[in-house]
Amino acid sequence: MLVPVLLLSSLAAAPNAVCEGAVPPASARPATAPAVVRGDSVLAALYASGTDYRDFLAAAEARRDQWRANTERAVVAPDALAAARALPGRWRLLVVAVDGCSDSVNTIPYLAALVEGVASLELRIVLPGPGRPVMEAHRTPDGRPATPTVVVLDAAGNEVGCWVERPKALQDQAVAARAGGTLEQFQRGKQGWYDADAGASTVREVVAVLQAAAAGTPRCDAITSPLPRPGGRQ
Numbered sequence: 001m002l003v004p005v006l007l008l009s010s011l012a013a014a015p016n017a018v019c020e021g022a023v024p025p026a027s028a029r030p031a032t033a034p035a036v037v038r039g040d041s042v043l044a045a046l047y048a049s050g051t052d053y054r055d056f057l058a059a060a061e062a063r064r065d066q067w068r069a070n071t072e073r074a075v076v077a078p079d080a081l082a083a084a085r086a087l088p089g090r091w092r093l094l095v096v097a098v099d100g101c102s103d104s105v106n107t108i109p110y111l112a113a114l115v116e117g118v119a120s121l122e123l124r125i126v127l128p129g130p131g132r133p134v135m136e137a138h139r140t141p142d143g144r145p146a147t148p149t150v151v152v153l154d155a156a157g158n159e160v161g162c163w164v165e166r167p168k169a170l171q172d173q174a175v176a177a178r179a180g181g182t183l184e185q186f187q188r189g190k191q192g193w194y195d196a197d198a199g200a201s202t203v204r205e206v207v208a209v210l211q212a213a214a215a216g217t218p219r220c221d222a223i224t225s226p227l228p229r230p231g232g233r234q
Contacts, residue, residue, distance in 0.1 A: 008148070008188060010118050012071070013167055017145060017184035018093030019100075019102060019103060019104075019146065020102040037075070039158070040095050043094060043134075043151065043153060043157060043159055044095060044153070044157035046126055046130060046134070047092055047094045047126075047153060048096070049123075049126060049130065050094065050095075050126040051124060051125055051126075051217065052123065052124050052125075053108070053109075053112040053115070053125065054122055056097075056099075056125045057071060057098075057109075061099060062098075062099045062100035063100060063105045064099070066105050067099065067105050067109065070105060070106065070109040070110070070173060071109040071113075073198065074109045074110045074112070074113035074114050074198075074199055074204045075113065075115050075198075075199060076110070076117055076199075076203055077128060077203070077204075080200075080203050080207050081114070081117050083117070083207050083211065084114060084117075084118045084120075084121065084207050084210065085117075085118050085119075085120075087118075087120060087210055087211065087214050088155065088188075088214055089120065089154060089155055089214060090120045090121075090122070090154075090155045091121055091122070091153070091154060091155075091210055091214075092117065092121075092124070092152070092153040092154075093111065093121065093122065093123040093124075093150055093151070093152060093153075093206075093212065094124060094125070094134070094150070094152075094153055095108060095111070095123060095124065095125045095149070095150050095151075096125075096126055096127070096128055096134050096135055096147055096149040096150075096153040097125050097127075097130055097132030097147050097148040097149075098127055098147050098149060099220070101147045101148065102190065102191070103146070103147065103148060103165050103166050104147050104148045105201075106166075106191075106194040106199075107148055107167075107199065107202040108125070108148055108168065108201050109199070110198075110199025110200075110203050111123065111150070111199075111202060111203065113199070113203075114203050114206070114207070121210075128147055131149070132145070134149055134151055135147070135149045137221060138151065138162045138164050139164070140164055140165050140171070140173055141171060142175050142178055144176075145211035146164060146165040147161065147165070148164075148165065148176065149163075149164050149165070150162060150163040150164070150206060152209055152210060152218075153196055154213065155172055159218075160218040160222040161209040161210065161212060161213045161218050161219055161220060161221075162221065163202075163205055163206050163209050163220075163221045164220070164221065166202075167197070167201035167202050167205055168201070168205065168221065169201060170190065170194075170197075170201075170229055171192075172195055174186055174190075182183070205221055208221075209221055
């Protein structure tokens, strides 16, 4: 099992950090039902190797001020917080993220705030190196492995949901921009969208994934197909 401190020591220089534009379109493949990382023990071991958010934050070097600012201002809407607290059972968020990624810094601090406010939630972060199989198995709608990738695990370590890269409204803009050749323009305006949203869309979408998992209908918000239920049940 990887030791968390070893992960922390390589945050700023982590290989394979994947953000928008890092993977050429030619390397992308269509998003389909996820090739779930097998087996549950693999995901459980990866989760156990991760670091908690506060240690990740303390070690962050790239975008350091932005990580701290977003962490300090992160507030979860009361209705989203209440919905998460009403979830039965216990849930773990396995997050593949890196400090230098603009999407990670604009989403993960708000998920960390959600986790801090809900006793039944936990969160651990791994870098894109060890987390690469998770990203490959849960690609964006336009076929890219990306950070952040969030996989929901139940108490038994089963994968029961995922959320990938950025909120749907912003992702739809990115997909359209990539198709229309205006990705650079999208990138220039992306931070303004994140600032105005202040994590609200990320939190609501991840809470919805958790609710689906609790209802026994696992889903991955990066794709249109539902995840298989634990044990292979459809």
